[in-house]
Amino acid sequence: PELEELNRVRHQFEGMMLEYKFGIDEIMTKLNILREEFSHRNDYSPIEHVSSRLKSPESILAKAVRKGLEPTIEQIAAEVHDIAGVRVTCSFISDAYRVFEMIAAQDDITVLQVRDYIAAPKENGYQSLHMLVEVPVFLSERVHPVKVEVQIRTIAMDFWASLEHKIYYKYDGDVPESLLAELRDAAATASRLDVTMERLHDDVKALGTNTDRYIDPRRAG
Ligand code: 0O2
Numbered sequence: 001p002e003l004e005e006l007n008r009v010r011h012q013f014e015g016m017m018l019e020y021k022f023g024i025d026e027i028m029t030k031l032n033i034l035r036e037e038f039s040h041r042n043d044y045s046p047i048e049h050v051s052s053r054l055k056s057p058e059s060i061l062a063k064a065v066r067k068g069l070e071p072t073i074e075q076i077a078a079e080v081h082d083i084a085g086v087r088v089t090c091s092f093i094s095d096a097y098r099v100f101e102m103i104a105a106q107d108d109i110t111v112l113q114v115r116d117y118i119a120a121p122k123e124n125g126y127q128s129l130h131m132l133v134e135v136p137v138f139l140s141e142r143v144h145p146v147k148v149e150v151q152i153r154t155i156a157m158d159f160w161a162s163l164e165h166k167i168y169y170k171y172d173g174d175v176p177e178s179l180l181a182e183l184r185d186a187a188a189t190a191s192r193l194d195v196t197m198e199r200l201h202d203d204v205k206a207l208g209t210n211t212d213r214y215i216d217p218r219r220a221g
Helices: 002-040 057-066 073-079 093-104 155-170 177-208
Strands: 049-054 084-090 110-116 129-138 143-154
Touching: 002 049, 002 073, 002 084, 002 093, 002 129, 002 143, 057 073, 084 093, 084 155, 093 129, 093 143, 093 177, 143 155, 155 177
Parallel strands: 084 143
Antiparallel strands: 049 084, 110 129, 129 143
16 A cells, blocks of 8 residues: 555656646747747847756755755645746847746736846846746646746856856855855856947947948948
8 A cells, every 4th residue: 555655646746747847848839939930030039049947856855855845746836936947048138038028928927926136146146037937738637827937047147057056066055165256256257248248239239220330441441
């Protein structure tokens, strides 16, 4: 009977993970549609790259323990918000907010929570725009609302976050202060790069609509 109970729980857990995977599929479709539409219009796309991940059972349990949760499926589903994760990278900060608005405006999406670590970076320098959304998944006998955490960030923020994540795990969360200071410094550099790139992009865009202002150095004089 114990084995039977274990198998029942395992089956229930696998069912939950499948629903999260469907949630990811729905959000990925939405983002890919937007990307292809921009590409068809031959427009500049605010979406540079999209990736997704389903949190591993080990990480889910580790987070449940960290949060002091009962290790039940109900508690995990209610309290662990990033089991389904989608990450969008953009070239510019304004694009991150544009993608956010486009997702939030879709009728079947409910925005449950927004964490704007771009406007208010974390103490360690982490920057990213997080939105927790709920998307309906149509199953054979019911419609299930699935939570997906969407992280939207620039290429520079993503570069920083990937390395910081690796360092954090390498030191098991106990990163030496000197390294933390260098990371904060690097985050500030990445942030300055984002601001400069956005300004350059805006300048060139303004130029594009006023060709008179562009002087070809090979023809001038
Ligand atoms: P992994 O390995 O990416 O899955 P919550 O319980 O959701 O309310 P939480 O988890 O702190 O509180 O939420 P938050 O701040 O939205 O962070 C969730 C995810 O954001 C993390 O998941 C990371 O992916 C990313 N993140 C947040 N802070 C940092 C940071 O300081 N550095 C990096 N590199 N990523 C960060 P996981 O489960 O921590 O990691």
